[in-house]
Amino acid sequence: MSLREAVRVAVQALVANRLRSVLTTLGVLIGVMSVVLLVAIGQGARTEITGAIEGLGSNLLFVLPGDGDFGAGPARSRFVVDDVADIERELPAPDDRVAGYTVGAESLQADGERVNATVFAVTASYPRVLDRTVARGQTISESDVVTSRRTAVIGAATAEALFAGQDPIGRNLTIGGIRFRIAGVLERIGGSGSPFGPDQDRVVLVPVTTGQRLFGTDRLDAIFVRAASTASVEADRATVDRVLGQRLDEDEFSVISQDEIIGVVGDILQILTLVLGAIAGISLLVGGVGVSNIMLVSVSERTREIGLRKALGARTRDITTQFLLEATALTVIGGAIGLGLGVAGAHLVATFAPVPAVVTWWSVALALGTSLAVGLVFGVLPARRAGRLDPVEALRHD
Amino acid sequence: MSAVLLEADRVERVYRIGRDVEVRALTDVSFRVERGDYVAIVGTSGSGKSTLLNLLGALDRPTSGEVRYDGRDVRVMDDAELALLRNRRIGFVFQSFHLLPRLTALDNVILPLTYRPGSRGDRRRRAQAALTAVGLADRLGHRPSELSGGQQQRVAIARALVTEPALILADEPTGNLDTRTGEEIMALLEALHDEQGTALVVITHEAEIAARARVRIELRDGRMVGGGPA
Known part of the structure; x- marks a missing residue:
């Protein structure tokens, strides 16, 4: 047949x-x-x-606590604010290429509204390193950090939630019971939260020194380094390794490139x-x-x-x-x-x-x-x- | 080419039922069917008629002895050769017609042609001719359930002759039909036998039919008790 x-x-x-x-x-x-x-x-x-990871900007290096083994539990960070300046100084053509932060979840209150938000205590370089710009008002300045000023820059969605269309610049905001003055609102970047991180339009940035006092720590959770170009990623990684290696043990920090994280x-x-x-x-x-x-x-x-x-x-x-x-x-x-x-x-x-x-x-x-x-x-x-x-x-x- | 189409030579068929029980269905059966021959196999039920038909139809192989088609023993043929033999040389007509209920009369007749090369158009033409030859030119599109018993058996006969076989094996072809229809069916088979020179082997228990055959073989308890020209 x-x-x-x-x-x-x-x-x-x-x-x-x-x-x-x-x-x-x-x-x-x-x-x-x-x-x-x-x-x-x-x-x-x-x-x-x-x-979302690529959206953080290109040519980023992530300096994280621990030996970089994803299987191990979270390591205790030993980074301090001075590490940021130390690395910056050793990089060729230093130009706000290193940022550090520590993060905490806090309850915000303003105008009788109450929302929860992820609060990033950041060095003044943070917005530039991570490609964040302010839509209105001012960003966090070096002097804010030095003087531990209680000033905050809030995400567009948070501004919407707390002030419903009114201009939040100059208004007061209570973070974890402490009063801050809102200096600026971040440009909206859209997108949504992902398992990798919170919704970037719902964050609150405060000066790192102020934030550390708020969270009761003197450490940074992580440091970002932006390489000048794709070609210089490896050289900058070596610099970070050398600078941090002088103070920390080999297994107390690891430097991972954006590509590696995307790969993993x-x-x-x-x-x-x-x-x-x-x-x-x-x-x-x-x-x-x-x-x-x-x-x-x-x-x-x-x-x-x-x-x-x-x-x-x-x-x-x-x-x-x-x-x-x-x-x-x-x-x-x-x-x-x-x-x-x-x-x-x-x-x-x-x-x-x-x-x-x-x-x-x-x-x-x-x-x-x-x-x-x-x-x-x-x-x-x-x-x-x-x-x-x-x-x-x-x-x-x- | 010799005149002998089919030869049964000391055929024996033993069925094993269970471990130690053997049933001897056929013992020492020998006869010949010549080209264009007309043979009737008679006997009561249980006499071994059906067993013999299965052996002659190359559906089964003997336990000992030989069934030879054109001089070749069916026991040495493999599955494909047996299928080819059944398709090329033999046309079956069964007591219970064995038409496929979901197919039309035409498609039922086409069925054996699908197991040989050929175009669909050619198959249709041949099946149509065969159905015309059995008097059913106006029933091509009917399904078996829409046909009378006699008409169904005619479709089955058309299916048997569409392949132009050397032998038509008919197993009690009138068994499920009333007397008059049965006579018509036998007349049709005999006419085809006469006109086309197809050998006809009919298994029957009707003496009248057996009397018309050239050779009459009677089985009793699996043995031949009478043979030769009727």
Whole structure:
């Protein structure tokens, strides 16, 4: 029997059992849809988060406490404000390229409104190093830091939440019970919070010295260094290593480039995506078992047909091919529809959820390839059983 | 080419049921079917008729002895060769018709042609001719459930002859039909046999049919008790 003829026969048989075919297809359909959708969401999260890190500016070096092993718990920082100046002095062409901060979550109060916000106690260089500019008013100055002035620069969203359209410049703001004067409002950068960090439009910046007193610490949580160019990243890293190495042990700090963080975070999210895909794959597997099951029922129902076909000249191979094609048609049709729904679902998620979903070509290829493979793998057992039927017994069957 | 189409030579068929129980369905059966021959195999139920039909139809292999088609023993043929033999040389007509209910009369007749090369148009033409030959030119698009028993058996006969076989094997072809329809079906089979020179082997328990065959083989308890020209 030619392949074209065999496909025709398979489709005919599936159409003859419409409801059953549809229900069996549904299992594979849902499996493929969840694979495509979940992988798209994982992929979207990866794009979003690595994008957020890139959004901090380019050519950044992150100086973090501890030996840089992500597996270890958070290390106690031993950085102090003077380290920022020390590094700055050793870099070629020092020009506000080093910033330090310490961070805390505080309750803000102004005008009777109360919100929670992430408060960054920063060196005066911080906005420049991290590409933040003030939309109105003034940024934190060197003298604010030196004199521990109680002055604050607030994010655009925080300004909106506390003052609802009124000009917040010069107004008072209570942070953790201490009164600050608002000097400026940061330019809105848009985007949303990510697992990597808070919403940058909801932060409050205060002078590092003031903030340290507020949080009761004399340390910095981390230091940022902006390299002059991509080419100078490694040289600047060596400088930071040398300067901090004079005061701290090797395992008390680590210098990580932006690319390294993007690489590591990207890898973690890639694994997350694969895990999501694998979980969805289990439902595809269950769908495959359903196909196998219904094909076995079909073989046993059509025993007489198989016997007749053999009497009319069908080889074992013809019968096996026919049932394998039926199983594969079920899964491939289910796979194609599931793919369509998965892509549509991903667009829906991208439109309405904060995490965009990105459909990648490989998840599409994987979904279609897998549904084909599921049909073949789970069709083999019933098809072989059909092919091996003894024509004498099969014809006598009722 | 010799005149012998099919030869059963000391055929024995033993079924094993369970561990130590053996059922001897056929013992020492030998006869020949020549080209264009008309053979009737008669016997009561349980006499081994069906077993013999399965062996002659190359659906089963003997336990010992040989069934030879054109001089070749079916026991040495593999699955593909047996399939080819059934497709090229044999046309089956069953007591219970064995039509596929979801196919039209035309598609049922096309069925054996799908297991050999050829275009769809050619298959349709041949199936149409076969259905016309059995008097069903106006029933091509009907499904089996829309046809009478006699018409269904005619479709089955058309399906058997569409491949132009050397032999039509009919297993109680009138068993499920009333007497008049049964006579019509037998007349049709015999006409095809006469006109096209197709050998006809009919399994039956009706003496009237057996009397018209050139050779009559009677089975009793798996043995031949009478043979030779009727």
